[in-house]
Amino acid sequence: MISMNLKNLRMRHQLTQEEVAERINVSRQVIAKWEKGESTPDIQYCVQLASLYHVTLDDLVNFKDDVSELGIPPKGKHFFGVATLGERGQIVISKKAREVFELSAGDKLIIVGDDERGIALVPEKMMSAFFNLVKTTLDKGNEHDDSH
Structure with a gap:
């Protein structure tokens, strides 16, 4: 799996094999292998490669x-598959998505x-x-404005 990834x-x-090799300080032949x-790759190179590719x-x-067939998602991004919209607008959220975002029955979702x-x-x-968080930041900004 790692070779294909x-x-x-x-x-x-x-990127070319040469460019990747230069960035993690190995030879192009190592990248090809x-x-x-x-x-x-050793764990140290895996860490560098994961960082390079985000x-x-x-x-x-x-x-x-x-x-x-979308490939590896960027760090912090997810693809949970496809949901079909029911006749009354309902959708089913995949188990993995519910686990990642700690969603359970009765939780409210905002549609944007x-x-x-x-x-x-x-x-x-x-x-x-x-x-x-925004309100707290704005409130703190207003406190500083009021003190002048």
Whole structure:
């Protein structure tokens, strides 16, 4: 798996084997062997490669793309599959998505959208935490303004 992931990530980032080799201080031949599966990078190189490609170490090593064919998602990004909209507008959120975002029955989701970027579901608890952070920041800014 890691050999395919290394090659796919390098190509997605439009880098040559030589460029990757220079960035992590190995030879181009070493990169070629890793991508062919003839050898495997040591953990120190895996960490550098995960950082270079902005993916998690776990995804770099273990990611297997059975369904989406989108490749390894960037660190902190997820692809949970496809949901079908029911006749009454209902959708089912995948188990993995519910686990990652700690969602359970009864949780509220805020629906936001943009004509060009699409639609998103945001857990209400995350949105509330964001608005509280903004309010606190604004309140602190106003305290400084009032003191002058």
